[in-house]
Amino acid sequence: MPRVMLVGLPKKQRLQVEGYFKTVGVTCEALPTLENAVEKLPADPPTLIITPRPDPLEALYHLHHTLKKSAPATPFLVLLPETKAAAALEAMNAGAYECLAGSLTKFKLLTAAKRATSANGRTLFGKKLVEEKIPWGTVAFAALLFLVVAKGINARWNGGPAATLNLASATLSGIQWEGRSLWVGNWYDATVTHYVLKNGLTEKRRVLSSDEIFRMQDSQPILVCDTPESLVTVGFDLKFRSHQRALGLPTLETSAAPGTNPTGLAWDGAHLWSSDGQTGMLYKHGPDLRVIDSIKSLIGSPTGIAWDGGALWVMGGTPLRLAKLERRGAAMVWRGPYRMTNFMPPDVPASGMAVGFDRIWVVSGGTPHMVSRPLKEITGQLDGWK
Protein backbone atom coordinates (compact mmCIF):
# COMPACT_ATOMS: atom_id res chain seq x y z
CA MET A 1 0.00 0.00 0.00
CA PRO A 2 1.67 3.26 -1.09
CA ARG A 3 2.19 5.69 1.73
CA VAL A 4 3.56 9.21 1.88
CA MET A 5 5.41 10.49 4.92
CA LEU A 6 4.83 14.19 5.62
CA VAL A 7 7.59 15.53 7.83
CA GLY A 8 7.46 18.86 9.64
CA LEU A 9 4.63 20.38 7.61
CA PRO A 10 2.52 23.08 9.31
CA LYS A 11 -0.97 21.82 10.15
CA LYS A 12 -2.77 23.78 7.45
CA GLN A 13 -0.37 22.65 4.73
CA ARG A 14 -0.39 19.07 6.03
CA LEU A 15 -4.19 18.91 5.82
CA GLN A 16 -4.03 20.37 2.31
CA VAL A 17 -1.46 17.81 1.15
CA GLU A 18 -3.35 14.93 2.81
CA GLY A 19 -6.47 16.08 0.97
CA TYR A 20 -4.65 16.05 -2.37
CA PHE A 21 -3.30 12.52 -1.85
CA LYS A 22 -6.70 11.30 -0.65
CA THR A 23 -8.10 12.06 -4.13
CA VAL A 24 -5.75 9.45 -5.63
CA GLY A 25 -6.20 6.90 -2.82
CA VAL A 26 -2.82 7.44 -1.16
CA THR A 27 -2.58 7.55 2.62
CA CYS A 28 -0.32 9.95 4.48
CA GLU A 29 1.56 9.70 7.73
CA ALA A 30 2.66 12.86 9.54
CA LEU A 31 5.83 13.20 11.60
CA PRO A 32 6.97 16.37 13.37
CA THR A 33 10.71 16.36 12.56
CA LEU A 34 13.27 14.86 10.17
CA GLU A 35 14.98 13.20 13.18
CA ASN A 36 11.74 11.29 13.84
CA ALA A 37 11.59 10.30 10.18
CA VAL A 38 15.20 9.12 10.13
CA GLU A 39 14.51 6.98 13.22
CA LYS A 40 11.33 5.48 11.84
CA LEU A 41 11.92 4.89 8.15
CA PRO A 42 14.41 1.95 8.24
CA ALA A 43 11.75 -0.22 9.88
CA ASP A 44 8.89 0.84 7.67
CA PRO A 45 10.01 2.88 4.65
CA PRO A 46 7.30 4.94 2.95
CA THR A 47 6.90 5.33 -0.82
CA LEU A 48 7.70 9.03 -0.67
CA ILE A 49 8.76 11.67 1.84
CA ILE A 50 7.74 15.33 1.67
CA THR A 51 9.35 17.94 3.89
CA PRO A 52 9.93 21.71 3.99
CA ARG A 53 13.50 22.84 3.32
CA PRO A 54 15.27 22.61 6.71
CA ASP A 55 17.71 25.21 7.86
CA PRO A 56 20.53 24.23 8.20
CA LEU A 57 20.55 21.80 5.31
CA GLU A 58 22.50 19.06 7.16
CA ALA A 59 19.27 17.33 8.18
CA LEU A 60 18.54 16.71 4.47
CA TYR A 61 21.96 15.14 3.92
CA HIS A 62 21.32 12.95 6.95
CA LEU A 63 17.93 11.92 5.56
CA HIS A 64 19.46 11.19 2.16
CA HIS A 65 22.22 9.11 3.72
CA THR A 66 19.71 7.07 5.76
CA LEU A 67 17.51 6.52 2.71
CA LYS A 68 20.45 5.37 0.60
CA LYS A 69 21.31 2.85 3.26
CA SER A 70 17.93 1.52 4.34
CA ALA A 71 15.34 2.63 1.78
CA PRO A 72 17.06 3.39 -1.53
CA ALA A 73 13.78 3.37 -3.48
CA THR A 74 12.21 6.12 -1.38
CA PRO A 75 12.69 9.58 -2.84
CA PHE A 76 11.89 12.83 -1.09
CA LEU A 77 10.45 16.15 -2.18
CA VAL A 78 11.32 19.48 -0.59
CA LEU A 79 8.89 22.39 -0.27
CA LEU A 80 10.37 25.86 -0.71
CA PRO A 81 8.76 29.12 0.40
CA GLU A 82 9.95 30.96 -2.74
CA THR A 83 10.94 30.16 -6.33
CA LYS A 84 14.68 30.45 -5.78
CA ALA A 85 16.83 28.29 -8.03
CA ALA A 86 19.82 28.49 -5.67
CA ALA A 87 17.79 27.13 -2.74
CA ALA A 88 16.28 24.42 -4.94
CA LEU A 89 19.68 23.33 -6.27
CA GLU A 90 21.08 23.10 -2.74
CA ALA A 91 18.19 20.87 -1.67
CA MET A 92 18.43 18.71 -4.81
CA ASN A 93 22.18 18.36 -4.44
CA ALA A 94 21.45 17.23 -0.87
CA GLY A 95 19.37 14.39 -2.32
CA ALA A 96 15.89 15.78 -2.92
CA TYR A 97 14.38 14.49 -6.14
CA GLU A 98 12.42 17.69 -6.73
CA CYS A 99 11.60 21.00 -5.07
CA LEU A 100 8.17 22.61 -5.11
CA ALA A 101 7.87 26.35 -4.60
CA GLY A 102 5.09 28.88 -4.34
CA SER A 103 1.46 27.93 -3.92
CA LEU A 104 1.09 24.18 -3.66
CA THR A 105 -1.56 23.12 -6.14
CA LYS A 106 -2.93 19.60 -6.30
CA PHE A 107 -1.61 19.15 -9.82
CA LYS A 108 1.87 20.40 -8.99
CA LEU A 109 2.19 18.20 -5.92
CA LEU A 110 0.76 15.01 -7.40
CA THR A 111 2.73 15.20 -10.66
CA ALA A 112 5.98 15.74 -8.76
CA ALA A 113 5.14 12.90 -6.36
CA LYS A 114 4.26 10.54 -9.20
CA ARG A 115 7.41 11.39 -11.16
CA ALA A 116 9.68 11.06 -8.13
CA THR A 117 8.39 7.63 -7.22
CA SER A 118 8.37 6.30 -10.79
CA ALA A 119 11.97 7.51 -11.27
CA ASN A 120 12.79 5.24 -8.33
CA GLY A 121 10.95 2.29 -9.83
CA ARG A 122 7.84 2.56 -7.66
CA THR A 123 4.21 3.37 -8.35
CA LEU A 124 2.43 5.78 -6.05
CA PHE A 125 -0.82 5.85 -8.03
CA GLY A 126 -1.84 5.17 -11.60
CA LYS A 127 -4.40 7.89 -12.22
CA LYS A 128 -3.58 10.18 -15.14
CA LEU A 129 -3.33 13.76 -13.95
CA VAL A 130 -4.80 16.66 -15.89
CA GLU A 131 -4.17 20.24 -14.95
CA GLU A 132 -7.38 21.98 -13.99
CA LYS A 133 -7.48 25.07 -16.14
CA ILE A 134 -9.05 28.18 -14.69
CA PRO A 135 -12.16 28.90 -16.78
CA TRP A 136 -11.07 32.46 -17.58
CA GLY A 137 -14.07 33.04 -19.82
CA THR A 138 -16.48 32.21 -17.01
CA VAL A 139 -14.42 34.19 -14.51
CA ALA A 140 -14.37 37.22 -16.81
CA PHE A 141 -18.11 36.95 -17.45
CA ALA A 142 -18.85 36.64 -13.72
CA ALA A 143 -16.59 39.62 -12.98
CA LEU A 144 -18.28 41.66 -15.69
CA LEU A 145 -21.70 40.67 -14.40
CA PHE A 146 -20.66 41.57 -10.88
CA LEU A 147 -19.38 44.97 -12.07
CA VAL A 148 -22.60 45.67 -13.94
CA VAL A 149 -24.75 44.66 -10.96
CA ALA A 150 -22.53 46.62 -8.54
CA LYS A 151 -22.65 49.66 -10.79
CA GLY A 152 -26.43 49.35 -11.03
CA ILE A 153 -26.81 49.01 -7.27
CA ASN A 154 -24.43 51.92 -6.72
CA ALA A 155 -26.33 54.06 -9.20
CA ARG A 156 -29.62 53.24 -7.50
CA TRP A 157 -28.15 53.76 -4.02
CA ASN A 158 -26.87 57.20 -5.04
CA GLY A 159 -29.88 57.94 -7.20
CA GLY A 160 -32.00 61.07 -7.13
CA PRO A 161 -35.19 61.74 -5.22
CA ALA A 162 -38.78 61.48 -6.39
CA ALA A 163 -39.80 63.91 -9.13
CA THR A 164 -41.87 65.99 -6.70
CA LEU A 165 -40.79 66.77 -3.16
CA ASN A 166 -42.88 68.21 -0.37
CA LEU A 167 -40.91 70.83 1.56
CA ALA A 168 -43.73 71.42 4.03
CA SER A 169 -44.02 75.18 3.55
CA ALA A 170 -45.90 77.29 1.01
CA THR A 171 -43.57 80.29 1.39
CA LEU A 172 -40.48 78.89 -0.31
CA SER A 173 -38.08 81.22 -2.09
CA GLY A 174 -34.64 80.32 -3.50
CA ILE A 175 -33.42 76.74 -3.84
CA GLN A 176 -30.05 75.23 -4.75
CA TRP A 177 -28.88 71.64 -5.23
CA GLU A 178 -25.26 71.05 -4.21
CA GLY A 179 -24.56 67.35 -4.82
CA ARG A 180 -26.93 65.57 -2.44
CA SER A 181 -27.49 68.73 -0.42
CA LEU A 182 -30.42 71.05 -0.97
CA TRP A 183 -30.49 74.64 0.29
CA VAL A 184 -33.95 76.16 0.62
CA GLY A 185 -34.88 79.71 1.55
CA ASN A 186 -38.18 80.50 3.23
CA TRP A 187 -39.07 84.20 3.03
CA TYR A 188 -41.89 84.01 5.56
CA ASP A 189 -39.84 82.33 8.31
CA ALA A 190 -36.64 84.18 7.29
CA THR A 191 -34.86 80.82 7.34
CA VAL A 192 -32.45 78.92 5.18
CA THR A 193 -32.71 75.15 5.56
CA HIS A 194 -30.01 72.68 4.58
CA TYR A 195 -31.45 69.31 3.59
CA VAL A 196 -29.52 66.13 2.83
CA LEU A 197 -30.91 63.56 0.44
CA LYS A 198 -30.69 60.10 1.98
CA ASN A 199 -29.27 57.19 0.00
CA GLY A 200 -31.47 54.22 -0.77
CA LEU A 201 -32.21 51.53 -3.27
CA THR A 202 -35.76 52.73 -3.80
CA GLU A 203 -37.03 56.22 -4.48
CA LYS A 204 -39.20 55.89 -1.39
CA ARG A 205 -36.06 55.58 0.74
CA ARG A 206 -34.29 58.53 -0.91
CA VAL A 207 -36.01 61.28 1.05
CA LEU A 208 -34.83 64.68 2.21
CA SER A 209 -33.67 64.95 5.77
CA SER A 210 -33.39 68.37 7.41
CA ASP A 211 -29.77 68.86 8.49
CA GLU A 212 -29.51 72.51 9.63
CA ILE A 213 -31.89 75.46 9.83
CA PHE A 214 -30.43 78.98 9.90
CA ARG A 215 -32.57 82.01 10.73
CA MET A 216 -31.59 85.32 9.13
CA GLN A 217 -31.31 88.26 11.52
CA ASP A 218 -31.47 91.25 9.22
CA SER A 219 -33.82 90.38 6.35
CA GLN A 220 -35.94 87.67 4.75
CA PRO A 221 -34.30 85.62 2.02
CA ILE A 222 -35.73 85.62 -1.46
CA LEU A 223 -32.72 83.84 -2.99
CA VAL A 224 -30.06 81.56 -1.49
CA CYS A 225 -26.81 80.13 -2.77
CA ASP A 226 -24.12 78.19 -0.96
CA THR A 227 -20.49 78.87 -1.92
CA PRO A 228 -17.29 77.34 -0.52
CA GLU A 229 -16.56 80.46 1.54
CA SER A 230 -20.01 81.49 2.72
CA LEU A 231 -23.75 81.28 2.26
CA VAL A 232 -25.05 84.08 0.01
CA THR A 233 -28.58 85.43 0.22
CA VAL A 234 -30.56 88.16 -1.44
CA GLY A 235 -33.09 89.67 0.94
CA PHE A 236 -36.33 91.58 0.53
CA ASP A 237 -34.26 94.73 1.05
CA LEU A 238 -32.55 93.94 -2.31
CA LYS A 239 -29.17 93.46 -0.68
CA PHE A 240 -26.70 90.70 -1.44
CA ARG A 241 -25.21 89.28 1.77
CA SER A 242 -22.59 86.70 2.38
CA HIS A 243 -23.04 84.90 5.69
CA GLN A 244 -21.01 82.77 7.98
CA ARG A 245 -22.81 79.40 8.23
CA ALA A 246 -23.49 79.81 11.94
CA LEU A 247 -26.31 80.60 14.32
CA GLY A 248 -28.10 83.75 13.15
CA LEU A 249 -26.21 83.74 9.84
CA PRO A 250 -23.78 86.54 10.77
CA THR A 251 -23.21 88.82 7.75
CA LEU A 252 -19.71 88.97 6.29
CA GLU A 253 -20.19 91.20 3.22
CA THR A 254 -23.10 93.28 1.92
CA SER A 255 -23.68 94.75 -1.50
CA ALA A 256 -26.65 96.36 -3.23
CA ALA A 257 -28.40 94.27 -5.88
CA PRO A 258 -27.53 95.38 -9.44
CA GLY A 259 -31.23 95.52 -10.41
CA THR A 260 -34.62 95.95 -8.80
CA ASN A 261 -35.91 92.41 -9.42
CA PRO A 262 -33.25 89.82 -8.50
CA THR A 263 -34.59 86.44 -9.54
CA GLY A 264 -31.74 83.95 -9.39
CA LEU A 265 -28.44 83.11 -7.71
CA ALA A 266 -25.90 80.44 -8.74
CA TRP A 267 -22.28 79.52 -8.00
CA ASP A 268 -20.25 78.30 -11.00
CA GLY A 269 -17.33 76.98 -8.99
CA ALA A 270 -15.43 80.27 -9.24
CA HIS A 271 -17.92 83.11 -9.26
CA LEU A 272 -21.37 83.99 -8.04
CA TRP A 273 -23.94 84.74 -10.73
CA SER A 274 -27.28 86.51 -10.37
CA SER A 275 -30.15 87.27 -12.70
CA ASP A 276 -32.48 90.22 -12.75
CA GLY A 277 -35.99 89.99 -14.18
CA GLN A 278 -36.32 93.72 -14.71
CA THR A 279 -33.03 94.41 -16.51
CA GLY A 280 -32.92 91.02 -18.25
CA MET A 281 -29.24 90.73 -17.40
CA LEU A 282 -27.04 88.05 -15.87
CA TYR A 283 -24.42 89.43 -13.48
CA LYS A 284 -21.12 87.94 -12.47
CA HIS A 285 -20.01 88.93 -8.96
CA GLY A 286 -16.58 89.20 -7.38
CA PRO A 287 -15.63 87.96 -3.89
CA ASP A 288 -16.98 91.21 -2.36
CA LEU A 289 -20.33 90.56 -4.12
CA ARG A 290 -19.90 93.54 -6.45
CA VAL A 291 -20.68 93.06 -10.14
CA ILE A 292 -17.56 92.40 -12.22
CA ASP A 293 -19.22 91.41 -15.49
CA SER A 294 -22.68 91.17 -17.08
CA ILE A 295 -24.30 89.33 -19.99
CA LYS A 296 -27.66 89.99 -21.62
CA SER A 297 -29.90 87.00 -20.94
CA LEU A 298 -31.13 85.09 -23.96
CA ILE A 299 -34.52 84.89 -22.25
CA GLY A 300 -35.90 88.40 -21.77
CA SER A 301 -37.13 88.23 -18.19
CA PRO A 302 -35.17 85.55 -16.35
CA THR A 303 -37.00 84.10 -13.36
CA GLY A 304 -34.22 81.85 -12.16
CA ILE A 305 -30.70 80.59 -12.79
CA ALA A 306 -28.85 77.42 -11.76
CA TRP A 307 -25.44 75.85 -12.35
CA ASP A 308 -25.29 72.15 -13.30
CA GLY A 309 -21.54 71.69 -12.92
CA GLY A 310 -20.76 72.66 -16.51
CA ALA A 311 -23.23 75.28 -17.67
CA LEU A 312 -25.51 78.01 -16.38
CA TRP A 313 -29.22 77.37 -16.94
CA VAL A 314 -31.56 80.32 -17.23
CA MET A 315 -35.33 80.07 -16.97
CA GLY A 316 -37.94 82.70 -17.72
CA GLY A 317 -40.30 84.29 -20.22
CA THR A 318 -43.91 83.64 -21.13
CA PRO A 319 -44.48 80.92 -22.15
CA LEU A 320 -41.83 79.51 -19.85
CA ARG A 321 -38.48 78.80 -21.52
CA LEU A 322 -35.10 77.48 -20.56
CA ALA A 323 -31.68 78.37 -22.03
CA LYS A 324 -28.17 77.20 -21.37
CA LEU A 325 -25.06 79.40 -21.19
CA GLU A 326 -21.94 77.34 -21.84
CA ARG A 327 -18.28 78.20 -21.70
CA ARG A 328 -16.43 77.53 -24.96
CA GLY A 329 -12.77 78.39 -24.53
CA ALA A 330 -12.63 81.98 -23.38
CA ALA A 331 -16.07 82.79 -24.79
CA MET A 332 -19.61 81.96 -23.61
CA VAL A 333 -22.24 80.54 -25.94
CA TRP A 334 -25.99 80.16 -25.59
CA ARG A 335 -27.93 76.98 -26.28
CA GLY A 336 -31.68 77.01 -26.61
CA PRO A 337 -34.08 78.38 -25.70
CA TYR A 338 -36.17 75.33 -24.96
CA ARG A 339 -39.87 75.51 -24.32
CA MET A 340 -41.04 74.22 -20.92
CA THR A 341 -44.53 73.04 -21.76
CA ASN A 342 -46.89 71.59 -19.15
CA PHE A 343 -44.45 72.31 -16.37
CA MET A 344 -46.12 75.03 -14.32
CA PRO A 345 -49.40 76.91 -14.68
CA PRO A 346 -48.72 80.07 -16.75
CA ASP A 347 -50.03 82.37 -14.02
CA VAL A 348 -47.79 80.95 -11.27
CA PRO A 349 -44.37 82.58 -11.21
CA ALA A 350 -41.38 80.52 -10.10
CA SER A 351 -39.81 81.76 -6.88
CA GLY A 352 -36.79 79.48 -7.02
CA MET A 353 -34.99 77.28 -9.50
CA ALA A 354 -32.29 74.63 -9.19
CA VAL A 355 -30.63 71.97 -11.32
CA GLY A 356 -29.73 68.62 -9.82
CA PHE A 357 -29.78 64.91 -10.75
CA ASP A 358 -30.09 65.93 -14.44
CA ARG A 359 -33.43 67.57 -13.70
CA ILE A 360 -34.68 71.09 -13.39
CA TRP A 361 -36.42 71.84 -10.07
CA VAL A 362 -38.79 74.73 -9.43
CA VAL A 363 -40.62 76.08 -6.41
CA SER A 364 -43.37 78.68 -6.54
CA GLY A 365 -45.36 80.67 -4.06
CA GLY A 366 -48.43 79.11 -2.50
CA THR A 367 -47.33 75.48 -2.75
CA PRO A 368 -44.95 73.41 -0.64
CA HIS A 369 -44.02 71.23 -3.60
CA MET A 370 -40.76 71.36 -5.43
CA VAL A 371 -41.50 69.98 -8.89
CA SER A 372 -39.01 68.70 -11.46
CA ARG A 373 -38.62 67.60 -15.06
CA PRO A 374 -35.67 65.84 -16.73
CA LEU A 375 -33.45 68.31 -18.58
CA LYS A 376 -33.22 65.89 -21.49
CA GLU A 377 -36.99 65.99 -21.89
CA ILE A 378 -36.96 69.80 -22.04
CA THR A 379 -33.90 70.24 -24.25
CA GLY A 380 -35.56 68.04 -26.86
CA GLN A 381 -38.00 70.92 -27.45
CA LEU A 382 -36.07 73.74 -29.10
CA ASP A 383 -38.11 76.92 -29.27
CA GLY A 384 -38.21 78.84 -32.55
CA TRP A 385 -38.84 82.31 -31.03
CA LYS A 386 -41.95 82.75 -33.13
Add this chain to the structure above:
Amino acid sequence: MEIERRQVARFSTSIPVGLRFPNGPSKEGWGRILNLSPEGLLIQTSFQMKVAGVVYVTFALKDGARFENLRARIIRSAYEEGYHLAGIAFDDVVDQETLRDVIAALAYEGGMTIS
Protein backbone atom coordinates in the same frame (compact mmCIF):
# COMPACT_ATOMS: atom_id res chain seq x y z
CA MET B 1 17.32 0.29 -39.89
CA GLU B 2 17.78 3.43 -37.88
CA ILE B 3 20.81 5.47 -38.83
CA GLU B 4 22.77 6.88 -35.92
CA ARG B 5 23.53 10.47 -36.69
CA ARG B 6 24.91 11.47 -33.30
CA GLN B 7 28.61 12.20 -33.53
CA VAL B 8 29.42 12.51 -29.84
CA ALA B 9 28.82 10.43 -26.75
CA ARG B 10 25.76 11.04 -24.59
CA PHE B 11 25.69 10.32 -20.84
CA SER B 12 22.61 9.22 -19.00
CA THR B 13 22.41 10.83 -15.60
CA SER B 14 20.15 12.64 -13.13
CA ILE B 15 21.91 15.82 -12.16
CA PRO B 16 20.05 18.81 -10.65
CA VAL B 17 20.23 21.83 -12.91
CA GLY B 18 19.48 25.48 -12.26
CA LEU B 19 17.79 27.40 -15.06
CA ARG B 20 17.70 31.10 -15.76
CA PHE B 21 15.33 32.46 -18.37
CA PRO B 22 16.09 35.89 -19.86
CA ASN B 23 12.54 36.01 -21.23
CA GLY B 24 9.26 34.42 -20.17
CA PRO B 25 7.00 34.33 -17.14
CA SER B 26 9.58 32.79 -14.78
CA LYS B 27 13.01 34.31 -14.33
CA GLU B 28 14.51 31.21 -12.79
CA GLY B 29 13.75 27.55 -12.34
CA TRP B 30 15.28 24.15 -11.90
CA GLY B 31 15.08 20.61 -13.14
CA ARG B 32 17.10 17.52 -13.77
CA ILE B 33 19.55 16.70 -16.53
CA LEU B 34 18.50 13.32 -17.87
CA ASN B 35 21.37 13.04 -20.31
CA LEU B 36 24.14 15.28 -21.50
CA SER B 37 26.80 15.56 -24.12
CA PRO B 38 29.29 18.25 -25.03
CA GLU B 39 26.68 19.53 -27.49
CA GLY B 40 23.78 19.91 -25.15
CA LEU B 41 21.46 18.52 -22.48
CA LEU B 42 18.14 16.76 -22.11
CA ILE B 43 16.32 18.40 -19.23
CA GLN B 44 13.23 17.46 -17.25
CA THR B 45 11.62 20.43 -15.54
CA SER B 46 8.27 21.67 -14.35
CA PHE B 47 9.10 25.14 -15.69
CA GLN B 48 7.93 26.14 -19.12
CA MET B 49 10.44 25.48 -21.91
CA LYS B 50 9.51 27.01 -25.25
CA VAL B 51 11.33 25.93 -28.40
CA ALA B 52 13.84 28.53 -29.65
CA GLY B 53 14.02 30.18 -26.23
CA VAL B 54 17.33 30.96 -24.59
CA VAL B 55 18.14 29.45 -21.21
CA TYR B 56 21.21 29.69 -18.99
CA VAL B 57 22.05 26.47 -17.20
CA THR B 58 24.03 25.92 -14.01
CA PHE B 59 25.02 22.52 -12.73
CA ALA B 60 27.71 20.79 -10.74
CA LEU B 61 29.23 17.36 -11.17
CA LYS B 62 30.34 15.01 -8.42
CA ASP B 63 33.99 15.77 -8.85
CA GLY B 64 33.26 19.37 -7.88
CA ALA B 65 33.36 20.73 -11.42
CA ARG B 66 30.76 23.46 -11.59
CA PHE B 67 29.34 24.98 -14.76
CA GLU B 68 27.61 28.27 -14.35
CA ASN B 69 25.28 30.13 -16.64
CA LEU B 70 26.09 28.24 -19.82
CA ARG B 71 24.05 29.83 -22.54
CA ALA B 72 21.91 27.34 -24.42
CA ARG B 73 18.96 27.29 -26.79
CA ILE B 74 15.90 25.07 -26.51
CA ILE B 75 15.70 23.01 -29.69
CA ARG B 76 12.83 20.69 -28.83
CA SER B 77 10.32 20.38 -26.04
CA ALA B 78 7.63 17.91 -25.05
CA TYR B 79 5.12 18.13 -22.23
CA GLU B 80 3.62 15.37 -20.15
CA GLU B 81 1.80 15.48 -16.83
CA GLY B 82 3.20 18.75 -15.53
CA TYR B 83 6.75 18.26 -16.78
CA HIS B 84 8.60 19.54 -19.82
CA LEU B 85 11.23 17.36 -21.44
CA ALA B 86 13.48 19.72 -23.35
CA GLY B 87 16.49 19.18 -25.53
CA ILE B 88 18.79 22.15 -25.35
CA ALA B 89 21.93 22.89 -27.33
CA PHE B 90 24.83 24.90 -26.02
CA ASP B 91 25.29 28.13 -27.94
CA ASP B 92 28.46 29.02 -29.78
CA VAL B 93 29.07 31.39 -26.93
CA VAL B 94 30.15 28.41 -24.79
CA ASP B 95 33.82 28.03 -25.55
CA GLN B 96 35.45 24.80 -26.53
CA GLU B 97 37.51 24.67 -23.38
CA THR B 98 34.36 24.63 -21.28
CA LEU B 99 32.98 21.84 -23.43
CA ARG B 100 36.13 19.84 -23.00
CA ASP B 101 35.78 20.34 -19.25
CA VAL B 102 32.26 18.94 -19.42
CA ILE B 103 33.44 15.85 -21.25
CA ALA B 104 36.33 15.30 -18.87
CA ALA B 105 34.07 15.75 -15.88
CA LEU B 106 31.54 13.31 -17.33
CA ALA B 107 34.22 10.76 -17.91
CA TYR B 108 35.36 11.20 -14.31
CA GLU B 109 31.78 10.91 -13.11
CA GLY B 110 31.46 7.58 -14.92
CA GLY B 111 28.05 8.21 -16.41
CA MET B 112 26.74 5.49 -18.62
CA THR B 113 27.37 6.01 -22.32
CA ILE B 114 24.24 5.24 -24.20
CA SER B 115 25.26 6.19 -27.67
